[in-house]
Amino acid sequence: MTTPPPEQARAAIIDVDGTLVDSTYFHTVAWWEAFRQAGHKVATRDIHRLIGMSGGHLVERLIGPGHSEEHVSAISDAHATLFGTWHDRLQPVPGAADLLRALARRGWRVVLATSARGHDLKAMLGTIDADDAILATTDSDQVDAGKPAPDLVEAALREARVPPNRAHFVGDSVWDVVSAGRAGVDCTALLSGGVSAAELKEAGAVAVYDTPGDLLAHLDTSPLAA
Template sequence: MDQGPGVLFDVDGTLVDSNYLQVAAWLRALQSVGLDAPAWRLHRALGRTGRELVGDVVGDAGLERFDEISGVHAREVDATADRLRRTRGAAELVRAVAARGARTVLATSASAESLEALRRVLDLDDVLTAVTSAEDVERSKPHPEPVRTALASGGVDPAHAVFVGDSVWDVQAAAAAGLPCVGLLCGGIGADELLAAGAVELYDDPADLLDHLDASALRRAW
């Protein structure tokens, strides 16, 4: 595939307002096997694969029962799928980027099952160049592999690419892959943390970024 300019988008917390539903799902999944964790620690671990998230938050005790935890988490996510909604301006932003001739790629650490529900909510398949998930990589953000995989899947030229995400992991993974990252606050991570991680710009949500689109760092992609 020939390379072209493009924008890579995280999904959970960035384009879909799902972070707090995810926190509740992971909390119930841990409690189902007698484990517990503060909700804020779960929130800060979002963006990593399920196994890495559980390992980060509860350690070996969670990894030893990860299959059970993951199964309950999947059921909890499925039960709340009807509560998923796009973040403000999410669909309009992605369509505006595509209309400017840039390739659009979803680069998420969500499982294949979770991604199906997220894609239904977004309803953007007609303008997406590629979609990558946890199934496509061995390491999750902040490792650069998810970003590099998304670049390759979409045929995106790294010299003319930008990442849009809501977590410190997004910013760090993009930087490790040589991409600037525009940070969004709609995922619940503070501005100071995103800037300290290396975000080149900050916006409240996709609608805010869309309002400033052609003056933003995304102009690198067209």
């Protein structure tokens, strides 16, 4: 593994849900059931479009403001419990571990930045099975505001000890692209979360690939080639 001098250090900040782990649709179904249990009818397509956003923002966007903190927390907690039942069935997106290891070998400081809670992140890290390539992780338990706020990306920058212009984000949702942009970091997007290339490019993605494996296959001509 290459170790560049501090002034040449680069960080690859990478989302987890939908980017490295095939979990987006499990989250969609878990949120749908959590809303149903709380008495709300919400279409799965509307939920899917907001996956990647922090839980609090997602709930408010789907049922509107004005609900008590206890009600919102109950929905989020129900989602967490329901999603937890899928932990042992999660699978990595093709090429996930290989991409992380390839970036680490090239000297990138690999930091994961996810809106997931800590216990979900732990399960997904086991699914990816590439701890040897990961410098650090940041999750929703560590910041005041999740995506699309820039807090997670900024926390990842601090972990990597690099400025925004020495980092690059890889994610799968519009909210990943927006969060990275607000932190001053360019974002390459993947289609593995079910969001269209057009939407990702409109949000500001500098490049779009199918999966981590596809990005790895084109790494030498990608924004992460430098």
